[in-house]
Every structure is written in C-alpha cells, then in structure tokens.
Amino acid sequence: MSPSLTLLGLLALTSVSSSYGKIYENASDIPSLDSYGYVIVGGGLTGSVVASRLTENSNTTVLVLEAGVSHQGVEIIEVPGLQSFTGPGTIYNWNYTSVPQVHLLNNTIPAPRGHVLGGSSSINGMWYTRGSSADYDRWANVTGDQGWLWDELQSYFKKSESLVAPVDGHNTTGQYDPALHGTQGPLQVTVGGFSQSLDQLVMGRLDQDFPFIEDYDNGEPIGFGWTQTTIGNGSRSSAATAYLDDYLNRTNLDVAVNSLAIRIFASNGSRIDTVTFTANGLPINVTARVEVLLAAGVFNTPHILLNSGIGDASELSAMNIPVVHNLPSVGKNLTEQPAISSLWNTSNPVSAAQAEVDYENAIAQWNSNRTGRMVLAISNTVGFARMNVSSPEVQALVEEYGELAPGPASPHFELLPTNAFDAETNFENAQFIFDSVNLVPYSRGSVTLNSANPLGPPLIDYNFYSAPQDILVMRQAVLGALSFISTPDWQDFLTAPASSLLAAVVDEYPNVSNATMDAYIRATTSISFHAVGSCSMSPAGADWGVVDPDFHVKGVAGLRVIDTSIMPFAPAGHSQAAAYVIAERAADIIKGST
Ligand SMILES: Cc1cc2nc3c(=O)[nH]c(=O)nc-3n(C[C@H](O)[C@H](O)[C@H](O)COP(=O)(O)OP(=O)(O)OC[C@H]3O[C@@H](n4cnc5c(N)ncnc54)[C@H](O)[C@@H]3O)c2cc1C
Ligand SMILES: *[C@@H]1O[C@H](CO)[C@@H](O)[C@H](O)[C@H]1NC(C)=O
Ligand SMILES: *[C@@H]1O[C@H](CO)[C@@H](O)[C@H](O)[C@H]1NC(C)=O
Ligand SMILES: *[C@@H]1O[C@H](CO)[C@@H](O)[C@H](O)[C@H]1NC(C)=O
Ligand SMILES: *[C@@H]1O[C@H](CO)[C@@H](O)[C@H](O)[C@H]1NC(C)=O
Ligand SMILES: *[C@@H]1O[C@H](CO)[C@@H](O)[C@H](O)[C@H]1NC(C)=O
Ligand SMILES: *[C@@H]1O[C@H](CO)[C@@H](O)[C@H](O)[C@H]1NC(C)=O
Ligand SMILES: *[C@@H]1O[C@H](CO)[C@@H](O)[C@H](O)[C@H]1NC(C)=O
Ligand SMILES: *[C@@H]1O[C@H](CO)[C@@H](O)[C@H](O)[C@H]1NC(C)=O
Numbered sequence: 001m002s003p004s005l006t007l008l009g010l011l012a013l014t015s016v017s018s019s020y021g022k023i024y025e026n027a028s029d030i031p032s033l034d035s036y037g038y039v040i041v042g043g044g045l046t047g048s049v050v051a052s053r054l055t056e057n058s059n060t061t062v063l064v065l066e067a068g069v070s071h072q073g074v075e076i077i078e079v080p081g082l083q084s085f086t087g088p089g090t091i092y093n094w095n096y097t098s099v100p101q102v103h104l105l106n107n108t109i110p111a112p113r114g115h116v117l118g119g120s121s122s123i124n125g126m127w128y129t130r131g132s133s134a135d136y137d138r139w140a141n142v143t144g145d146q147g148w149l150w151d152e153l154q155s156y157f158k159k160s161e162s163l164v165a166p167v168d169g170h171n172t173t174g175q176y177d178p179a180l181h182g183t184q185g186p187l188q189v190t191v192g193g194f195s196q197s198l199d200q201l202v203m204g205r206l207d208q209d210f211p212f213i214e215d216y217d218n219g220e221p222i223g224f225g226w227t228q229t230t231i232g233n234g235s236r237s238s239a240a241t242a243y244l245d246d247y248l249n250r251t252n253l254d255v256a257v258n259s260l261a262i263r264i265f266a267s268n269g270s271r272i273d274t275v276t277f278t279a280n281g282l283p284i285n286v287t288a289r290v291e292v293l294l295a296a297g298v299f300n301t302p303h304i305l306l307n308s309g310i311g312d313a314s315e316l317s318a319m320n321i322p323v324v325h326n327l328p329s330v331g332k333n334l335t336e337q338p339a340i341s342s343l344w345n346t347s348n349p350v351s352a353a354q355a356e357v358d359y360e361n362a363i364a365q366w367n368s369n370r371t372g373r374m375v376l377a378i379s380n381t382v383g384f385a386r387m388n389v390s391s392p393e394v395q396a397l398v399e400e401y402g403e404l405a406p407g408p409a410s411p412h413f414e415l416l417p418t419n420a421f422d423a424e425t426n427f428e429n430a431q432f433i434f435d436s437v438n439l440v441p442y443s444r445g446s447v448t449l450n451s452a453n454p455l456g457p458p459l460i461d462y463n464f465y466s467a468p469q470d471i472l473v474m475r476q477a478v479l480g481a482l483s484f485i486s487t488p489d490w491q492d493f494l495t496a497p498a499s500s501l502l503a504a505v506v507d508e509y510p511n512v513s514n515a516t517m518d519a520y521i522r523a524t525t526s527i528s529f530h531a532v533g534s535c536s537m538s539p540a541g542a543d544w545g546v547v548d549p550d551f552h553v554k555g556v557a558g559l560r561v562i563d564t565s566i567m568p569f570a571p572a573g574h575s576q577a578a579a580y581v582i583a584e585r586a587a588d589i590i591k592g593s594t
C-alpha cells in the first residue's frame with residue numbers, strides 16, 4: 001500500500017535518544033581495507049547477529065558492508081504500527097518485483113527486502129513464529145547434520161530471545177508458555193500490548209475444528225494463539241536494535257552503510273578474500289584476513305555469487321561472466337509460501353475522517369508513553385491448521401502426493417485475521433483481511449542475472465503453482481478461512497466480500513467449483529515475505545546445494561553464506577525466528593573453527 005506523505009508529515013515523533021556508536025556513512029572513513037578478520041556482506045538480520053557475536057571476542061575484527069542506510073532515528077521503522085510505510089518505493093526497500101508468474105495470469109508480484117541496517121528485520125511484520133519441530137528435523141535429515149535438529153536448536157532460540165511483558169501490562173498467563181522462551185537474549189519478543197475487539201471475535205470462534213494453542217512455538221503449532229512479535233517496550237526490536245546498537249562502541253566492529261557489494265574474488269591464489277563494493281559511486285576493494293561472509297539475503301546473495309562467477313557454468317558463460325567455480329544450484333530452489341489476502345467489508349464502519357483522528361491520537365499516545373494502537377504490528381491472533389482429512393478432495397490429494405508437511409503435527413496452512421488498514425491513513429478503517437498462506441510449497445523458483453544488466457536487479461521467479469499440489473493446498477487454505485468465518489458472530493461482523501472474485505467463491509461456498517476457486521486464487525495470490533532456499537544447504541559432498549551444513553560454499557575456500565538463502569525448506573511459519581537461529585549457530589560454528 002502506498003504511504004500517505006501528508007500523514008507522514010504529521011509524525012511529530014520524539015527523537016530517539018541513544019548513544020550511537022560508529023556507523024560509517026562515508027566509506028572513505030573506513031579505517032583499513034586489509035586488516036579485518038571478517039568482512040560481512042549485508043548488515044541485515046543474519047549479518048547483524050553474526051557481526052555482534054563474532055566481535056564478543058575482542059581479537060576478532062569485523063567489517064559489515066550494508067548497501068542501505070542506518071535504521072537509527074527512523075520513526076517508521078521504530079514504531080510498530082507504521083510498518084507498512086517501509087514498503088516498496090522507499091529508501092528502506094530494494095523495490096524488487098518478480099518476473100511474470102505464468103500460473104498467476106502472468107501477474108508480477110512484489111519481492112520486497114529491507115535496504116537498511118537490520119535488513120528485512122527493520123521492515124518486517126514482526127511476527128515471531130518458529131515453525132514446527134519437524135521443519136528443523138527435516139533440515140537435519142536433508143543435510144545430514146544433526147545440529148539442525150529442533151532439540152539441538154532450542155538453546156539458540158533461547159539465546160537470541162528475551163520474552164518481555166506487553167506494554168499494556170495485561171495478564172499474559174495462558175497466552176504463551178514461558179518455559180519455551182529465552183529471557184536473557186538481545187531480541188525482544190512480546191504478545192500484543194493493545195487489545196482489539198477482533199481478538200475476542202477470533203478467540204470466541206475456537207472449537208475442535210479450530211482449537212486454541214497456548215504457544216505455537218512449542219514445535220507442534222496447530223491451532224489459533226496469541227501472536228508473538230519482535231517488539232519490546234512498544235518499539236520494534238530488529239537485528240540492528242538488538243544486536244548492533246549496544247555494541248557499536250566495540251573497537252573491533254565497524255559498520256559501513258551506503259556500501260553496495262558487487263562481487264567477491266580471490267586476490268591471491270584461489271581463496272576468496274576480497275569484496276568489491278561501491279560507495280558514492282566509486283569502487284573500493286576490501287580484503288578479509290580470515291573469511292568473507294555473505295549475508296545479503298535470499299535475492300542478493302545468489303546475485304553476488306553469480307556476478308562473481310560462482311554458479312551454473314553454462315549460464316554464466318552465456319552471459320560472458322568468467323566462471324570461477326561451477327556450482328549449478330546457486331539461485332535455484334527459491335522457495336516462497338504463496339498467500340492470499342481475502343478482503344471483507346464489515347458492519348463496523350469507521351469513516352476515513354475518524355480513522356485519521358484515531359491515527360493521530362495513536363501517534364500522540366505512542367509519543368507520550370509508548371502505549372496504544374501503535375505498539376501493535378499487525379494482528380494479535382494467528383492460526384495454523386492442517387487440511388481437513390474428512391474432505392474427499394483432501395483424501396485424493398494425500399493419496400496422490402502423500403503427506404505434504406514434514407510431520408503429522410506440522411501445519412499445511414496459516415490463517416491471519418487482521419483489521420484492514422486504510423490506504424490513506426494507514427489505520428484501521430472498517431474492513432477485514434483474512435490471509436490464507438500455503439505453508440508447504442513444493443514449487444521451486446529461481447534468482448538469475450538479468451542479461452541486460454547483470455549488476456541491476458536480478459530476475460526473481462517464485463514460479464508459484466508450478467508444482468500442482470500447491471494450488472490444491474491453497475484451495476483448502478481459502479476454504480479453511482471461509483469455514484472459520486461461517487459462524488453467526490462472524491456473519492454479523494462481515495457484510496460482504498470486497499471483490500467480485502471473492503464474492504463468486506462465497507456464493508458457491510461450501511461447494512465451490514474448482515474453476516471459481518482457481519480463478520480467485522490465480523488472480524490474487526501474492527507473497528508471504530518468507531522467501532528462502534536460493535543457496536541451499538546440502539550434505540557435505542553432495543552434487544547439489546550451495547553450502548555445506550557449516551555454511552562453507554562448496555568447493556570455494558574462504559567463503560560462507562550465513563543468511564536465509566541456505567534454508568533447504570521454508571519453516572511452517574514466518575522466517576525470522578529461524579533466521580535468528582541460523583545466525584546464532586553460524587556464529588558459534590565460525591568461532592569454533594578459527
Ligand atoms: C516486508 C517483509 C515482511 C516480513 N514479515 C515477517 C514477519 O512478520 N515475520 C517473520 O518472521 N519474517 C518476516 N519477514 C521475513 C524476514 O524478515 C526475513 O526472512 C529475514 O529478515 C531474512 O534475513 P536475512 O539476513 O537473510 O536477509 P535480510 O534481513 O533481508 O538482510 C539482507 C541485508 O543485506 C543487505 N544487502 C543486500 N545486498 C547487498 C549488497 N549487494 N551489498 C551490501 N549489502 C547488501 C540488505 O540491504 C539487507 O540489509 C518479512 C520480510 C519482509 C521483506
Ligand atoms: C567522503 O569522504 C571523503 C574523504 O574525506 C570526501 O572527499 C568525500 O567528499 C566524502 N563524500 C561524501 C559523499 O560525503
Ligand atoms: C587474544 O589474543 C591474545 C594474543 O594472542 C591472547 O593472549 C588472548 O587470550 C586472546 N583473547 C581472546 C579473548 O581470545
Ligand atoms: C526504492 O525506490 C525508492 C523510490 O523510488 C528509491 O528512493 C530507493 O532508492 C529505491 N531503493 C533502491 C535500493 O534502489
Ligand atoms: C503469459 O505469457 C506467456 C508468454 O508471453 C503467454 O504465452 C501466455 O499466453 C500468457 N498467459 C496469459 C494467461 O496471459
Ligand atoms: C532421512 O529420513 C529418511 C526417512 O526417515 C531416512 O531413511 C534417512 O536415512 C534420513 N537421512 C538422514 C541423512 O538422516
Ligand atoms: C493471571 O491470570 C491467571 C489465570 O487466569 C490467574 O491465575 C492469575 O492470578 C492472574 N495473575 C494476576 C497477577 O492477576
Ligand atoms: C520504555 O519506554 C519508556 C517510555 O519511553 C521509558 O521510560 C523506559 O525507560 C523504557 N524501558 C526500557 C526497559 O527500555
Ligand atoms: C560499550 O558500552 C557498553 C554499555 O554502555 C559498556 O558496557 C561496554 O563496556 C562498552 N564497550 C567498550 C568496548 O567500550
């Protein structure tokens with residue numbers, strides 16, 4: 001949605017007081033170009049975590065190169081309720097768009113990523129969801145590394161996290177299980193600090209078909225529960241606020257913003273050691289003494305590798321890029337969870353004028369004491385579900401494709417109930433959005449170079465619904481949402497579908513024809529923002545994959561990838577909790593191996 005610049009002008013926010021350490025705005029000020037132990041490409045979620053953990057050892061020196069700007073003092077990043085102002089079309093976003101999606105009527109769909117310290121954790125929706133235990137056990141299985149088992153990772157989940165009280169001080173007993181959460185970690189996580197009438201409508205709907213779950217981070221997330229978000233004391237907790245801000249005074253940690261990495265290479269022999277980046281339009285080489293760590297994210301890490309001649313040899317040769325190492329999986333197996341936002345009109349109309357007043361009041365309240373609507377990200381409740389096996393369609397689907405989730409207690413789809421935002425005011429205005437997300441996508445896409453401009457935006461192809469089971473699961477996810485709202489309370493609240501395609505589906509419900517359902521799905525499918533897999537882990541020695549389970553790029557010395565591109569499968573949830581765990585583990589492995 002497009003931010004309203006007039007309203008942004010109303011944001012007379014108090015300036016954030018903090019003793020900021022050194023962030024080099026001008027790369028000319030970086031003190032040395034050949035003395036750092038590690039050069040980390042990308043100061044996003046994983047890059048910030050690893051930089052912070054590695055520099056706990058005062059002998060380890062780290063330079064972080066971040067293409068975007070600093071997050072510090074940026075109100076639309078700090079205030080959770082202003083999250084949608086950081087979308088495409090701002091300096092905080094890479095503004096990428098997919099190639100036309102052949103199974104989605106050739107629609108192009110967004111591919112946003114954070115272009116700022118903290119990366120996508122500075123612009124994301126702040127949902128904190130770990131997925132299921134079977135997701136991580138499958139990683140262990142696929143990579144042959146038992147360190148990825150859910151049980152083994154529990155210490156890292158806790159190490160990264162501090163579960164903190166919500167700012168409204170409400171009684172959280174029964175809203176999460178404290179035993180599952182960390183209390184000493186840098187990343188602040190909380191349940192919603194502002195209640196909405198929607199919360200009770202959701203909780204009042206729960207029954208045996210849609211059960212309550214006390215804490216969906218228990219490894220078996222089936223049910224509706226209270227949303228946990230990366231928010232503390234009313235403000236966004238990102239990798240940059242949690243892992244960088246308090247440690248920038250370390251003399252062994254340097255962070256350079258406005259520094260766009262272009263390629264990596266071996267300056268002497270075959271060990272990768274140098275990063276070429278541009279700052280102020282000029283190229284600069286920086287050499288790492290120990291290793292180069294790529295953390296540029298799911299789209300840009302493969303982009304940098306391909307530009308550096310590490311990728312499929314024939315594809316590189318076709319683009320006249322000298323082949324440094326033939327690694328065909330680079331940029332392949334891109335995985336994203338398709339999502340559909342079903343929009344409804346409600347019987348609770350709020351005029352645009354009233355929404356604007358509410359919005360201004362909420363901003364004023366946040367300014368005065370960090371409470372009120374602005375401390376919420378998107379929604380206080382979220383549900384995870386499995387397909388209904390009593391349905392003949394689901395039985396046929398399972399018969400043909402087998403169990404699509406990695407385990408019997410792992411969900412197939414997610415349902416997200418949300419008050420709709422008004423496009424002008426970015427504030428609740430009488431509509432309701434129900435997101436249906438396919439959590440078990442089998443379609444695999446790609447990130448490739450654009451031959452017209454290899455240094456420009458990569459070609460991003462989610463390739464949604466190329467695997468036929470994915471749209472069949474999406475049908476069930478949409479039906480699940482319709483079933484949820486089929487009760488009298490919900491029918492009183494919702495007056496009409498807000499689009500004719502959804503209205504056609506609703507008219508036929510519950511016996512929705514495949515044609516009507518698929519017309520809706522193909523026209524409205526978008527992303528859930530959880531792309532992974534473009535530089536997947538695989539077992540050491542495997543003939544596919546990009547990195548070994550210890551993050552080393554296969555067949556290339558001196559180089560690791562430490563970001564979400566290494567996930568071989570998407571966890572059944574939002575990806576950031578898994579990203580924090582990957583980064584915490586990467587830091588430990590890197591510390592142990594030097
Ligand atoms: C809009 C949006 C909403 C989301 N909502 C949620 C949510 O609610 N919950 C959840 O769990 N997950 C969410 N996610 C996903 C989650 O934020 C990401 O999975 C996670 O941040 C990925 O971490 P990363 O380190 O791999 O990449 P990023 O965090 O994206 O970091 C990559 C960093 O590298 C930098 N970079 C890239 N290329 C270069 C280059 N060439 N040179 C230098 N620097 C470079 C980028 O600017 C960025 O700072 C969302 C993502 C987005 C984009
Ligand atoms: C960066 O610093 C150099 C050296 O001090 C200076 O010449 C240059 O003008 C600065 N660039 C910007 C954009 O400030
Ligand atoms: C740092 O290096 C010095 C000299 O090699 C060594 O004595 C010291 O123990 C190291 N410190 C840490 C924290 O590893
Ligand atoms: C995204 O678009 C905005 C608006 O055009 C622009 O200012 C910003 O620089 C773009 N981001 C990138 C990384 O190019
Ligand atoms: C999508 O684009 C392809 C290639 O241009 C074309 O063959 C196809 O007919 C298009 N499909 C639709 C639904 O427009
Ligand atoms: C993965 O799981 C399958 C089936 O349970 C098993 O046969 C296989 O040995 C496992 N692989 C690894 C690497 O653990
Ligand atoms: C919080 O709620 C629980 C369960 O309803 C109750 O047992 C407990 O006493 C409450 N705590 C406080 C501080 O009110
Ligand atoms: C939380 O925010 C309030 C109001 O800004 C501030 O007074 C308080 O010190 C903060 N607490 C923490 C733990 O940061
Ligand atoms: C950095 O600041 C923190 C908190 O103010 C302090 O505890 C720490 O000692 C400082 N570290 C250095 C290297 O100055």
Ligand SMILES: *[C@@H]1O[C@H](CO)[C@@H](O)[C@H](O)[C@H]1NC(C)=O
Pocket residue numbers: 267276283284285
């Ligand atoms: C970076 O190193 C490469 C390879 O040695 C060299 O060709 C290039 O000129 C260097 N660039 C700069 C800006 O020093």
Ligand SMILES: *[C@@H]1O[C@H](CO)[C@@H](O)[C@H](O)[C@H]1NC(C)=O
Pocket residue numbers: 328329332333544545568
């Ligand atoms: C994609 O991942 C699968 C494992 O999930 C693997 O078998 C296959 O080789 C990968 N494809 C590429 C091109 O890397």
Ligand SMILES: *[C@@H]1O[C@H](CO)[C@@H](O)[C@H](O)[C@H]1NC(C)=O
Pocket residue numbers: 364365368369371
């Ligand atoms: C915060 O301010 C609002 C009014 O702006 C007030 O209603 C509320 O009680 C205050 N909350 C706290 C915890 O001070």
Ligand SMILES: *[C@@H]1O[C@H](CO)[C@@H](O)[C@H](O)[C@H]1NC(C)=O
Pocket residue numbers: 393396472513514
């Ligand atoms: C709808 O599609 C499913 C799966 O492809 C199929 O089993 C079912 O027979 C179709 N229904 C109708 C009415 O065509």
